[in-house]
Amino acid sequence: MDPVASSQLTESLVKRLAGPSTGKAGLAKDQTEINRIIAEASKGSKFYENEKKKDKDLTERIARILKLRGEAIEGVDLTKIEHHVDKIIIDLENERDLSQVIVHFDMDAFFANVELLHNPTLKGKPFSVGGGVISTASYEARKYGVRSGMPSFIAKKLCPELILLRSHFEWYNEESNKVFTILRRYDPRLSAAGCDEGYLNITPYLQKHNLTPGECVEEIRRTVHAETNLTVSAGIAPNMMLAKICSDKNKPNGQYHLAFDSKAIIDFMGDLSIRKVPGIGRVNERLLESVGVKTCGDVYTHRAVLYLMDKQFGLRFLLRTYLGIASNEVKPYERNERKSIGAERTFPPLSSTKDMLDKLEEVAAELESDMESSGWIGRTVTLKFKLDTFQVFTRAKSLNHWVNKKEELFAVGKELLFPELPTSVRLIGLRVTKLKDLKASTSEGIKRFFGPAQQATSGSKRKASDIDEDEADDASVDQEEHDSDDDVMPGFHEQDEADIDPSQHDVDDDEELQIIQPLANIRKRPPNSVPGTSISHQLTLRSRSKSAGPSRSHGAAIAEPSTTTSTPSETHTCPICNEALTSNNTSLNEHIDYCLSRDAIKQAQGTSTKGNKVLSSGDTTKEYALNGFKRLKLRPDPPVKSKRKG
DNA sequence: CCGTGAAGGACCC
DNA sequence: TGCCAGGGTCCTTCATGA
Numbered sequence: 249m250d251p252v253a254s255s256q257l258t259e260s261l262v263k264r265l266a267g268p269s270t271g272k273a274g275l276a277k278d279q280t281e282i283n284r285i286i287a288e289a290s291k292g293s294k295f296y297e298n299e300k301k302k303d304k305d306l307t308e309r310i311a312r313i314l315k316l317r318g319e320a321i322e323g324v325d326l327t328k329i330e331h332h333v334d335k336i337i338i339d340l341e342n343e344r345d346l347s348q349v350i351v352h353f354d355m356d357a358f359f360a361n362v363e364l365l366h367n368p369t370l371k372g373k374p375f376s377v378g379g380g381v382i383s384t385a386s387y388e389a390r391k392y393g394v395r396s397g398m399p400s401f402i403a404k405k406l407c408p409e410l411i412l413l414r415s416h417f418e419w420y421n422e423e424s425n426k427v428f429t430i431l432r433r434y435d436p437r438l439s440a441a442g443c444d445e446g447y448l449n450i451t452p453y454l455q456k457h458n459l460t461p462g463e464c465v466e467e468i469r470r471t472v473h474a475e476t477n478l479t480v481s482a483g484i485a486p487n488m489m490l491a492k493i494c495s496d497k498n499k500p501n502g503q504y505h506l507a508f509d510s511k512a513i514i515d516f517m518g519d520l521s522i523r524k525v526p527g528i529g530r531v532n533e534r535l536l537e538s539v540g541v542k543t544c545g546d547v548y549t550h551r552a553v554l555y556l557m558d559k560q561f562g563l564r565f566l567l568r569t570y571l572g573i574a575s576n577e578v579k580p581y582e583r584n585e586r587k588s589i590g591a592e593r594t595f596p597p598l599s600s601t602k603d604m605l606d607k608l609e610e611v612a613a614e615l616e617s618d619m620e621s622s623g624w625i626g627r628t629v630t631l632k633f634k635l636d637t638f639q640v641f642t643r644a645k646s647l648n649h650w651v652n653k654k655e656e657l658f659a660v661g662k663e664l665l666f667p668e669l670p671t672s673v674r675l676i677g678l679r680v681t682k683l684k685d686l687k688a689s690t691s692e693g694i695k696r697f698f699g700p701a702q703q704a705t706s707g708s709k710r711k712a713s714d715i716d717e718d719e720a721d722d723a724s725v726d727q728e729e730h731d732s733d734d735d736v737m738p739g740f741h742e743q744d745e746a747d748i749d750p751s752q753h754d755v756d757d758d759e760e761l762q763i764i765q766p767l768a769n770i771r772k773r774p775p776n777s778v779p780g781t782s783i784s785h786q787l788t789l790r791s792r793s794k795s796a797g798p799s800r801s802h803g804a805a806i807a808e809p810s811t812t813t814s815t816p817s818e819t820h821t822c823p824i825c826n827e828a829l830t831s832n833n834t835s836l837n838e839h840i841d842y843c844l845s846r847d848a849i850k851q852a853q854g855t856s857t858k859g860n861k862v863l864s865s866g867d868t869t870k871e872y873a874l875n876g877f878k879r880l881k882l883r884p885d886p887p888v889k890s891k892r893k894g
Numbered sequence: 895c896c897g898t899g900a901a902g903g904a905c906c907c
Numbered sequence: 908t909g910c911c912a913g914g915g916t917c918c919t920t921c922a923t924g925a
Contacts (some may be wrong), residue, residue, distance in 0.1 A: 267911095293910045381912045383907095396907085399911040442907040529905050585916095592913060628899085638911085644900055677913085 261303045262287045264530065265296070267397050282393035282406060289402045298638035306531060310538045313560060317539060317553055326552040333551040333567070340564075340571055345486065346508045348576045349461045351434075351448045352491035353468070353482045355427065356500050358444035359384040361478050362423050363413055375411035376403060380594070383415060387500065420444075426476050434468055439578045445495075447488050449578040465503050486513075489574035493524055513572035518545035525569045536561070544570050583685060589624050590632075591615040592677025597636035599672040607676045608661045609654075615678050616654035623687040625650040626680035629657060631664040634675035643668070650684055 266283040290296040355361070359377040364370055364386075374389035376382045378396075382403055385394040392407035403410055424443040432438050435448040450464055457464070461484045472480050479501035483494025486508050497504035506516055522544055523533045536542070539557070540550050547554065547570040554561050568574060591614040598604050608631075619625065629651065630644040643664040651657060661678050 290910085295911055299911095379912070380910095383912085397911080401910070445907080527905070531904060587916065588914090590914070594912060596909090630900090640902080642901055646899065675912090679915090 260307065260534065261300055264299055264303050265290050267395060279393070285393075285405055286398075286402055289405050294637055306534060310535060313535065313557070314538060316560070317557060320556040321553060324556070329552040329555050333555050333563075336563075337551075337567055337571065340567055340573055341510065344510060344571070344573050345576055346510070347451070348449055348486060349451045349454060349484065349508075350486060350488055350491045350576050350578060351450055351461075351465055351468075351482055351484050352488065352495040353431065353446060353448070353480050354492075354495045355444035356479045356481055357384050357386060358423075358478070359415065359420055360386040362419050363416070365423070365477055366416070366419060370411065370413075373411060374407050374409060375413055376400070377413045377415055379414065423476060423478060427472055427478065427480070430472055430475055431468065434464070435578065437578060437580050439580055447491065447578045449576070462503070462505050465505075469501075469503065487572075487574040487576040488578070489526060489569070490516075490572050492526055493520065496524070514570070517570060517572045518543065520544045522546070522569075527565075541566075544572075584688065586624070586683060586685075588679050588681040588683065589615070589619055589622065589626070590630070590677060590679025591618060592632060592675060592679075594634070594675045597672045597674045601669065604665065604673060604676065605662065608665060608678070609658050611676055611678050612654045612658035612661060615657055615680065616652060619652040619680065623685065624680070624683050625652040625686060626684065627651070627682040628680065629660040629664070630679045630681065631661050632675070632677040632679065633665065633668070633671075633673045636672045636674050638674070640675075641668070646682065651680065 262283050265287050266279075267286075290299075360375065363375070363377055370386070372388060374386060374392060374394070376385040376389050376394055378384065378400070380400060382394065382396055382398050382400060384396055385398075385403070389403070389407055389410055392410070394403040394407050394410060400412055403412075420443060427444075428438060428440060428446070431446070431448060434450050434453050438446055438448050440446040450461065453459070454461060454464055459467070465482050465484055469480050469482060472478060481495050481499050481501060482503040483491040483497065483506070484503065485491040485494050485506040490506055490513065494504040494506050506513065520543060522528055522536055522541055523530075525544065528536070536546075539553055539561075541547055541554070547566045551563075551567070554563050554566055558564075591611050593607060593611055593614075595607060598607065627648075627650055628644055628646040630642050632640065632642045634640045645660055645664055647660070651660070657678055657680070661676075665676075
């Protein structure tokens with residue numbers, strides 16, 4: 249919005265230190281005071297310094313973006329562009345599907361409430377669950393500003409009487425299963441999003457029982473409470489994104505039903521903070537804010553600039569959130585969707601090689617046991633380590649055979665760690681990707697019916713060698729969905745809304761000066777001279793075919809809920825010439841394209857030569873990647889020092 | 895021009 | 908007193924090999 253004042257840095261930094269969830273339920277009294285205490289407690293620490301650096305980098309990145317914006321809008325007729333975007337919006341609007349009733353449920357302060365079940369005397373007291381970092385805080389504790397993602401020692405400062413409890417994952421797991429079991433009565437295809445929240449498509453249930461969404465959800469919540477003594481909040485909307493946002497509306501033990509009406513939805517999104525949109529975190533919030541977008545409604549106001557800067561912001565994604573359009577395909581998680589499995593551990597900074605190797609070995613052992621019990625083997629091993637400065641690095645190696653054994657994981661980890669060695673780390677982790685499912689019921693269908701006696705004999709049965717023969721080269725995908733949906737579900741830590749993203753490659757200040765850096769790193773690669781330091785993320789959350797539109801399932805005979813096939817022919821008004829058109833999407837788009845092509849594009853593009861196809865946005869599948877305008881110096885970052893390889 | 899591996903990040907819970 | 912987790916997913920950029 250406004251130019252950055254000198255105090256900006258401190259301001260954003262303070263906010264950053266305060267953590268991402270400054271809008272949580274159970275709001276605190278004086279956030280400013282709380283932020284002050286947090287900043288105070290953090291000051292001077294390594295963590296603080298790292299955050300400071302990240303904040304500075306972000307601020308610089310924003311400056312670059314603003315400069316870019318200036319260049320992009322120079323001499324361009326924004327009005328024309330707005331018209332064009334309006335056309336895109338019409339396309340998107342036609343994708344809207346209001347036929348499904350989606351519910352997002354979210355257990356209230358899950359970990360904390362489960363603890364309460366086991367220890368009723370905690371009722372009414374401020375307490376938190378978690379170790380060094382808090383996972384969940386009771387509502388009483390939240391009043392003091394204590395939230396998830398916050399280190400315990402700071403929480404104590406905010407609330408001296410705070411009772412710190414250790415996590416009891418078995419308990420949460422147990423309750424979680426109970427809850428999901430109950431919820432599956434309403435939709436067996438429930439989609440879990442962590443252990444305390446998920447989505448349901450209750451459309452079929454509503455029809456079968458002749459209930460209204462509100463009644464049904466009340467019943468669901470009542471049932472969950474009756475059977476588990478836990479409260480749950482829920483949101484009812486036509487798609488998952490909206491449902492999720494809604495479940496936060498009446499947070500503790502409440503529900504919110506959004507009107508299934510295009511207009512109402514857009515109004516609803518209108519003054520909603522863009523930050524509430526899943527996928528937009530602290531970084532993107534600031535990036536967007538820098539160009540004037542603080543609410544979803546602002547997306548529309550600034551559509552022209554966002555269009556011109558599609559590469560950095562992802563216009564389509566933003567327009568969809570502005571319209572409140574998103575996927576409504578609720579489906580259960582399947583094993584074959586797993587992409588990686590890993591383990592990591594944080595400890596007080598270590599610098600002796602032996603100590604580090606001990607940790608590495610520990611992690612390798614842990615990973616082996618996880619892989620073993622869950623039935624996975626993989627081909628790529630990635631070592632992750634965090635220096636005492638909080639900078640995070642990863643080093644990977646792909647093998648030509650499958651691994652899951654501790655010895656091998658450890659060996660590869662060592663190999664990857666050695667070159668980095670003279671260093672001090674506070675975290676070491678190993679992750680394996682390019683997975684192969686040992687429990688997969690091999691190929692298509694058939695096998696599945698002739699059950700391969702391989703019951704989950706706790707994994708221990710088959711040994712790696714068995715699969716070795718399997719031909720390492722078929723690293724391809726031979727994953728086949730299947731049941732054996734043990735217990736474990738993805739992401740198992742409650743995290744309310746906070747998130748401390750400790751990662752961040754930290755290029756030291758003199759990064760640029762090192763461009764000439766001598767052969768110093770020929771043999772060794774200083775962690776802080778890593779390649780690819782470019783900072784250029786985008787907001788792109790390109791929903792890959794996850795459209796909200798007609799749930800078209802490929803071939804299979806999946807539900808195929810009634811969809812609102814956009815009426816082939818309706819009356820639209822061309823946003824450019826105002827002519828009333830009775831036609832289908834295609835013709836309408838063609839018409840609009842025609843209108844626009846007359847001059848708008850040409851003028852806007854001016855000299856721009858290549859790239860800009862004709863932006864035929866008629867098809868909903870193609871992206872509107874016509875960011876051809878000022879493409880020249882679009883590289884957000886000056887090429888960071890070239891890193892020579894040895 | 896494209897597919898792929900590696901490294902860095904943003905985000906989520 | 909004692910200084911900020913861990914499990915994952917997806918996306919981008921860069922370097923390369925066909």
